[in-house]
Amino acid sequence: MKVGIDTFGCDHGRSGLGVYLNALAQCLKSDDAVQYELFGAEADRYTYGGENGLPYRTVMVSDDRSAEKRWHLMGANRFARRQGYDLVLYPAAAHMLPLHFGVPGVAIVNDIVSEMLSAGRSMKHELHVRHTLKRAKKVIVASQCIKRDLEQLGVRSERIAVVHNGIDHELFYPREPLSSTVVDLKPFAIQRPYFIYASRLSSPAKKHAELIRAFTLFKERTGLPHRLVLAGNEGAHAETVRREASASRFASDILVTGFVPHENSPALYAGSDGCVFPSVSEGVGLPVLEAMATGVPVACSKSGALSEIAGKHAVFFDSDDIAQMASALTMLATDASLREKLISGGLEWSRRFSWERTAALIKETLLSIAR
Numbered sequence: 001m002k003v004g005i006d007t008f009g010c011d012h013g014r015s016g017l018g019v020y021l022n023a024l025a026q027c028l029k030s031d032d033a034v035q036y037e038l039f040g041a042e043a044d045r046y047t048y049g050g051e052n053g054l055p056y057r058t059v060m061v062s063d064d065r066s067a068e069k070r071w072h073l074m075g076a077n078r079f080a081r082r083q084g085y086d087l088v089l090y091p092a093a094a095h096m097l098p099l100h101f102g103v104p105g106v107a108i109v110n111d112i113v114s115e116m117l118s119a120g121r122s123m124k125h126e127l128h129v130r131h132t133l134k135r136a137k138k139v140i141v142a143s144q145c146i147k148r149d150l151e152q153l154g155v156r157s158e159r160i161a162v163v164h165n166g167i168d169h170e171l172f173y174p175r176e177p178l179s180s181t182v183v184d185l186k187p188f189a190i191q192r193p194y195f196i197y198a199s200r201l202s203s204p205a206k207k208h209a210e211l212i213r214a215f216t217l218f219k220e221r222t223g224l225p226h227r228l229v230l231a232g233n234e235g236a237h238a239e240t241v242r243r244e245a246s247a248s249r250f251a252s253d254i255l256v257t258g259f260v261p262h263e264n265s266p267a268l269y270a271g272s273d274g275c276v277f278p279s280v281s282e283g284v285g286l287p288v289l290e291a292m293a294t295g296v297p298v299a300c301s302k303s304g305a306l307s308e309i310a311g312k313h314a315v316f317f318d319s320d321d322i323a324q325m326a327s328a329l330t331m332l333a334t335d336a337s338l339r340e341k342l343i344s345g346g347l348e349w350s351r352r353f354s355w356e357r358t359a360a361l362i363k364e365t366l367l368s369i370a371r
Helices: 015-028 065-074 076-082 115-119 124-137 144-152 208-222 236-248 262-270 286-293 308-311 324-336 336-350 357-369
Strands: 002-006 035-040 056-058 087-089 105-109 138-142 160-162 182-185 190-193 194-200 227-231 254-258 276-279 298-301 316-317
Touching: 015 286, 015 357, 035 065, 056 115, 056 316, 087 357, 105 124, 105 357, 115 124, 115 144, 138 144, 138 357, 144 160, 182 262, 190 227, 190 254, 194 208, 194 262, 208 227, 208 236, 208 324, 227 262, 236 254, 262 286, 276 286, 276 324, 286 298, 286 308, 298 308, 298 324, 308 316, 316 324
Parallel strands: 002 035, 002 087, 035 056, 087 105, 105 138, 138 160, 194 227, 194 276, 227 254, 276 298, 298 316
Antiparallel strands: 182 190
């Protein structure tokens, strides 16, 4: 069976979807049962799976989201047939899909689709996504939370397979306690102690503004020297986040870094006093697991998939309750016995997740379709 893997919609590796596809492609191995081939923009020839030796087919289309969507509507099926694919895997299915599947398609969904569609997308796009996901041979989702969401949108339960995302344990593992008071990640030298929130500045549902207000309250209540580091790619909500940070009494203690390469994330987590993740629209919440695997205590929202992903190994809060969020920060900073419990429990929990396991389960799902 020959499987094409669509790389469009994954932001050239600079987003959560890009990290997902890169990690997955590194673990997919072609054999007599399944032969994998990536396809997409020439610019991504070495972005995904290059070290794994998977073949890559270039699609000649402008590096523009609208042009890529048009190609999926008008040319994707013809391309898939020409390449002789038996199945096509769409890792960015909530963003980039053909109108119908001329070649059987398997959609991968890492988003809470109903919330994404209600966040200002056009009715035409919403109808397209709903229509096409219902007709996929299989929809692979990263959490039970996403599965429930898709069922409410009309996708039949038997078409949905839950395969949790993995963690790169060669990258995310506990470091020796840092003796330095500074984490040097050029162009930043980040003064410790600090809390880290790693998420794209993309929407109000990420709750950056609420976290900044909670951090301000935390500082007022405790007088502790902690800083807040907001690390994530620019997005539609970036200017709002920057204005909120500038308006805080403690603006000098808030650092908005912009995009941080994935390979620098472990050092950023390891230098922190805790990872805080207030987003209420997460279908995955992978940074929570990455922080746990690095030996960092976590505080996160009760919403979305985060309670499923974090298990019992985080401090949970209501992201609309500023005082509750500030109290969670205080617990991470001051409660030594709680920190120790969260760290040890998080390390053990995170070992359940690996990209090798994710790739194996996806391969098993693909083979089940061919039987």
